[in-house]
Amino acid sequence: MQKKINYIDYLDMEPLLYKTYYSNQILDSMGLQMFIYLHKTYATLTFYKDGELIYYRVLNKLSIDMLHAAYCNDLSERISERIFIDDLNRYGFDHIEEAKKISLNKVLADAFKLLVSNISFGIKTLSLADMGISRVIVGTDIGLSDNFLRKIETMFSCFRSIDPDELIDRLLENNTEINSNTLRVNQFLNIHKFKYDLFKNTKEFIPNIKAQENTLENVEHELNINPFVLMSFLKAQEQLKEPMPTFNISTYLRPLPLLKRRSGQLILTAVLALLLAILYPIFNYSYGYYLSFKSDTLSQQLPSVKETHDKLSQQISGLKSQIDSLNQNINQSKQRYSYIANLLDEIYNKKQHYYARAKMVKDLTGFLNVSNVKITTLEANANTIELGLKGGNIEVANFLNSISSVDKYSIDSKDINIQNIINPDGSSEYVSKVVIRVVK
Numbered sequence: 001m002q003k004k005i006n007y008i009d010y011l012d013m014e015p016l017l018y019k020t021y022y023s024n025q026i027l028d029s030m031g032l033q034m035f036i037y038l039h040k041t042y043a044t045l046t047f048y049k050d051g052e053l054i055y056y057r058v059l060n061k062l063s064i065d066m067l068h069a070a071y072c073n074d075l076s077e078r079i080s081e082r083i084f085i086d087d088l089n090r091y092g093f094d095h096i097e098e099a100k101k102i103s104l105n106k107v108l109a110d111a112f113k114l115l116v117s118n119i120s121f122g123i124k125t126l127s128l129a130d131m132g133i134s135r136v137i138v139g140t141d142i143g144l145s146d147n148f149l150r151k152i153e154t155m156f157s158c159f160r161s162i163d164p165d166e167l168i169d170r171l172l173e174n175n176t177e178i179n180s181n182t183l184r185v186n187q188f189l190n191i192h193k194f195k196y197d198l199f200k201n202t203k204e205f206i207p208n209i210k211a212q213e214n215t216l217e218n219v220e221h222e223l224n225i226n227p228f229v230l231m232s233f234l235k236a237q238e239q240l241k242e243p244m245p246t247f248n249i250s251t252y253l254r255p256l257p258l259l260k261r262r263s264g265q266l267i268l269t270a271v272l273a274l275l276l277a278i279l280y281p282i283f284n285y286s287y288g289y290y291l292s293f294k295s296d297t298l299s300q301q302l303p304s305v306k307e308t309h310d311k312l313s314q315q316i317s318g319l320k321s322q323i324d325s326l327n328q329n330i331n332q333s334k335q336r337y338s339y340i341a342n343l344l345d346e347i348y349n350k351k352q353h354y355y356a357r358a359k360m361v362k363d364l365t366g367f368l369n370v371s372n373v374k375i376t377t378l379e380a381n382a383n384t385i386e387l388g389l390k391g392g393n394i395e396v397a398n399f400l401n402s403i404s405s406v407d408k409y410s411i412d413s414k415d416i417n418i419q420n421i422i423n424p425d426g427s428s429e430y431v432s433k434v435v436i437r438v439v440k
Contacts, residue, residue, distance in 0.1 A: 015046045015056040020234040022051040026194060031134030036115070036152065037191070038140040040064050045118055047126065055122045062114050064142060070107040075100070085142045092147020093171070105151075105171040109164060112155045116162055132184045139191030139227055149190050150174050159183035191227050360385060360438060363406065371399035376431070389432045396430050403436060410437050 029051030043062040047055035258264035377388030
């Protein structure tokens with residue numbers, strides 16, 4: 001095995017492997033459950049309570065080899081181990097030959113005394129005397145016939161009073177009658193008849209408890225593989241999904257991947273440093289060669305580029321001179337045309353407004369002379385004249401009526417402001433501001 005297998009990733013103890021039946025829902029975990037397993041050179045007794053391991057004991061004085069040796073000794077006949085195992089698989093402990101049947105059950109009775117003693121010790125140690133056993137699961141390294149399972153059931157039926165003669169009689173008769181000496185067990189199961197779907201991780205088991213006496217055992221449902229191989233496979237599946245190294249007792253663990261080990265990281269660093277030391281000069285040489293090639297190419301292109309640059313510079317200088325000349329001509333033209341435009345505006349204003357203002361002033365002077373009203377202020381605009389008047393109430397009214405009677409003048413009523421002023425001699429005068437607008 002050491003030559004074929006270099007590493008063992010996970011190594012678990014036998015009693016803890018039974019827990020895979022619960023974690024994979026092959027068995028329900030409620031109550032007190034007992035595992036009895038006969039190996040070739042020893043036997044084990046394991047208690048689980050509600051899915052947790054509470055008791056484990058190795059029975060070195062009980063094994064398949066011990067049963068074989070005691071059987072040969074009782075018959076005073078040398079029987080090969082292969083024939084002994086074949087007979088157990090064919091007939092169980094109820095051999096068709098009466099002498100062998102009695103001898104096998106006698107040997108089994110002696111083994112059951114030792115087994116009952118250890119079960120009683122475990123129950124007392126754990127203070128479980130008042131607690132019934134919900135399930136007993138039995139298995140051996142050579143497979144398990146339903147006949148042997150029936151013998152186990154018989155053992156529990158007279159558990160509290162193991163009389164040698166009575167026990168042998170009950171075993172020969174497969175008498176499982178319940179009485180006051182019975183330790184009640186709800187179910188007896190053959191561990192070899194659990195069916196596994198190793199790929200879908202589902203379960204199915206067929207408990208076939210009642211056996212036919214003195215006939216060949218129907219073993220078509222039994223697995224020809226050790227149950228611990230299957231439990232180990234299920235445990236491996238659990239470890240792959242959710243590693244739990246707490247109970248791993250393997251001393252041949254697989255080493256970490258090279259890059260996760262310190263030595264691997266050191267080797268990787270050294271390799272990278274070596275590659276960098278080799279590649280850096282190559283990079284410098286390659287990049288220098290590239291720069292030299294680029295420089296030669298640009299040097300060859302430089303004369304033609306310089307010639308083109310000079311031509312474009314000359315053209316740009318000529319265009320700048322033309323632009324400056326055009327800007328100067330534009331400024332001169334703007335000044336000349338601006339002077340002409342201002343002159344024309346003044347001529348137009350004089351022609352358009354001079355006569356109208358003069359005529360308005362003449363008319364207003366006539367109205368003032370007739371109405372005997374004085375002018376205190378005068379401000380003329382393009383189409384309006386603002387007058388400050390002073391005179392009696394009647395005179396001011398006559399003046400305003402005279403202006404209103406002429407169609408080409410209008411008085412802005414909103415701009416008339418009349419105030420009554422008392423002179424020092426007691427007479428009163430009116431001061432008014434009037435805005436007169438030329439309509440036509």
